[in-house]
Amino acid sequence: MKIVVLGIMLAGLAGRIPAQNLICNGGFEAPQFGLSTTFTDIPCWHSTSGQKIEVQNKSAGYVQGVIGTQYVELDVNTNSDIYQDIATIPGQRYLIRFWGANRTGSSRSAFRLLWDDALLGTVTRDSGQTTFGRFVTEVVATKTVSRVALAADGPSDSLGDLVDEVSVTPIPAAGSRLGYAYYLPHFADGAEWGSSLSFGNSSPNFAATVQYTVYGDDGAILDPLLNGSLTLAPLASTVIESPRPAALRTGWVKVLSSEPLQAMVIFRSVVTGRLDLEATVLARELTTETVAPYDNVAFTTGLAAVNPGTTPLTLTFIFHGTAGGILATSTLPLGPNAHTSFAIPTKFPLVAERNGLVEIRATDAAGNPANFVPLGLRFTPGGAFTTLPY
Incomplete structure (x- = not known):
């Protein structure tokens, strides 16, 4: 008897650790024998x-x-x-x-x-x-x-x-079949800024039901017209452009899917008389702390952060210089479902004209580690920008 082996792509599991297998004899090892x-x-x-x-x-x-x-x-x-x-x-x-x-x-x-x-x-x-x-x-x-x-x-x-x-x-947390969650920790729409949401269904076999919700800085829905749901066929993809109204509005995006996704936001800066500028940000993972670079000497470092939870948290910032010593320490409260974004030297003047590493830690009211989602962007004086590893 001859065999052709079925090659099926392994779908991403978004970091999940499965619980005990409910299937008995799933490997067909009982009973054991010598031939077919x-x-x-x-x-x-x-x-x-x-x-x-x-x-x-x-x-x-x-x-x-x-x-x-x-x-x-x-x-x-x-x-x-x-x-x-x-x-x-x-x-x-x-x-x-x-x-x-x-x-x-x-x-x-x-x-x-x-x-x-x-x-x-x-x-x-x-x-x-x-x-x-x-x-x-x-x-x-x-x-x-x-x-x-x-x-x-x-x-x-x-x-x-x-x-x-x-x-x-x-899978932990019973309920909706939309079991994969993705976080896009910054969304800018209006004035010179546009944000394109890009979703790709990684499953080669099943359609993905996708819901996306855009929240404002205060944790409320930014604009119901920005939210939506869609179905993506196996390995299908789509891009959703923001409307770019006259006034700038900012926030973040939560994406839920029934299948693993490639989810990202593409920021675009459009200024008359200048070439358009873009940067792509892949969906970020929840974390309780991060260490990442900042550079406010020849550039300006911007930070966005999201509290995706239902209770307030506090962000603690510890800025280190290039030699490792502490330059400044500060805290920033962030409410439930809330978002913040700022230029680091504007929010923390002590690190203007400085560069180094920043530690960011999130804690709840009891001082325990809490989940947040960070994003860093570095801007040139001419307006070009790129993402940083946080």
């Missing part, structure tokens, strides 16, 4: 196709399994399936992951991923893709017992799809 074998059932797994479950072993000369020695083929004699029922919590989001491959000798590989008999997606791969790939998506449970299933959907000819290392893990 078919079973009516194997521990924890069953089939609705009326065919047995075919378990293959590396030692039989087939494709290498991801972990351990065994994996399942979904096309036994004709297209077949496997399923497992697991205990779930209604409203809880779950991360589904597995590795898949196509048999060599098959012109096309296709299989369906189902949750409670509803189709989550179909993956198709041609004969030229010959390495195992990992597949990732999310789902929200609606029952206390949910069924996850994988079913062959390619040519029904006994040359089927191979599956290994299936897992279903709960």
Whole structure:
């Protein structure tokens, strides 16, 4: 029996650490055997196709399994399936992951991923893709017992799809399927400034539902007309231009998505008689502290910061000179959901005409570390600007 391996792109997990796997025998390592074998059932797994479950072993000369020695083929004699029922919590989001491959000798590989008999997606791969790939998506449970299933959907000819290392893990914070959050810590719209929001769906298999909300400096919605929602097809992208009214308004953007995104904001400065200037800022991660450069000698360093939480926090700034000594220390309160942006030498005159490193730490009312999102920009006297690593 020959094999073509299914190459599926690994979707980004946005730093998540999955909880305990709810799938039993997800690697198909029980029972162990020496050659390919078919079973009516194997521990924890069953089939609705009326065919047995075919378990293959590396030692039989087939494709290498991801972990351990065994994996399942979904096309036994004709297209077949496997399923497992697991205990779930209604409203809880779950991360589904597995590795898949196509048999060599098959012109096309296709299989369906189902949750409670509803189709989550179909993956198709041609004969030229010959390495195992990992597949990732999310789902929200609606029952206390949910069924996850994988079913062959390619040519029904006994040359089927191979599956290994299936897992279903709960994602913290039950609720919306929009489980990926991205933070764009500065948004400038009006006068000479425009901000373009750029979103790309990283999933090669599932459409992404995306919601974006623009908040002002006070934490309230800046303008309802700036907010929106959209659906991006697999690997699709879009750019949303700000309207650029006469008066400048500033804030920040929170983006929620059902699939991993490439999310960024592109700042544009437009001044009559001068070439347009741009800088791109990728979505930033939450942090409790950062250390980054500032330069107010030949340039001007600007800072933006966001408190994405529901309680106030305090930002502490410790400015160091180029030799490492402390030049100035100051604090700045930041309310819930609020945003601030300023030129560092204007806010902190003691470091005007200086350069070095600045430590920024966020704490809550009790003095405990708190999450914030920083962004630094450096401007030339002529108006050109670039992002800094904070």
